Structure formats: structure tokens, C-alpha cells
Amino acid sequence: MSRDDPYHDRKVYHFARQWRADGAVSALCYKRPRPINLRIALWTITVKAVTCPRCLKMIRERDMTIDDLILRILAQHGPCTPEELAERMPVGYRGVVGTQMSLECLELDGKVERVGEGRWQVPAAKGQVGDG
Numbered sequence: 001m002s003r004d005d006p007y008h009d010r011k012v013y014h015f016a017r018q019w020r021a022d023g024a025v026s027a028l029c030y031k032r033p034r035p036i037n038l039r040i041a042l043w044t045i046t047v048k049a050v051t052c053p054r055c056l057k058m059i060r061e062r063d064m065t066i067d068d069l070i071l072r073i074l075a076q077h078g079p080c081t082p083e084e085l086a087e088r089m090p091v092g093y094r095g096v097v098g099t100q101m102s103l104e105c106l107e108l109d110g111k112v113e114r115v116g117e118g119r120w121q122v123p124a125a126k127g128q129v130g131d132g
Ligand SMILES: [Zn+2]
Pocket: 013, 014, 015, 027, 028, 029, 030, 052, 053, 054, 055, 056
């Protein structure tokens, strides 16, 4: 396929998602669980070793940390309260954001700054420049 694989014998590494008792492993990118064909592909649980583009995409999109999601929402929408953030989070994350714990951790990291009472935003330096 690629120049660094001249003999076309390099196997793609999927991210392993499910294991069966007999040792069969299914990949994250499979819509329905089925054993990976080990003659043409391999699996790993180390994200850095994954080479399957579909698995990588899903890891990026689905395994984003709550902090990453908060940063993304703040960058898109500007200053938000935890309640506003919670509304904009994907369903599975909504309960977690309400605790404000994640926001306060981010604030300590300097990735988010508090603006006004109970509102946070991503520091301007990292995104928009001025308002010209
Ligand atoms: Zn895959």
C-alpha cells in the first residue's frame, strides 16, 4: 500500500475493543463485533500503536476526555457556565460536567480562565486575536 511497505505485508493494527473467551478479538472500528482476521490485521490496546485509520478516528472522536470536550465547547461558544456546558456536551458526559470539578482542574492548568461569576472561557491567547 505505502512506500514504506514495499512487500504489502505490513499488517494494520486495530484498537482492540472486545475479547471473547476463545481469544478472538474484535476491533473498535467494527460496527458489529467479529473476530479480527489475524492473517491480515493485528490488534493492540496501546493507542500509539494503532495504525488503522478508522480506529484512530474513532479514538479521537469517542475517547476525547471530558477536559478536551470542555475546551472544544468553550472555544466554539465563548464563555459558558457549567450548566451551559452541560447542555452542549454529548449525552454521556452531561452528568459529569455539572460537578464543575473538571472545570476547576482545567482552570488550575491555565487552559481555562474564570470570567465573571461561574463562567469560564478559553484564554484569548489560544484562539481569537483582538476584535479588529
Ligand atoms: Zn480498525
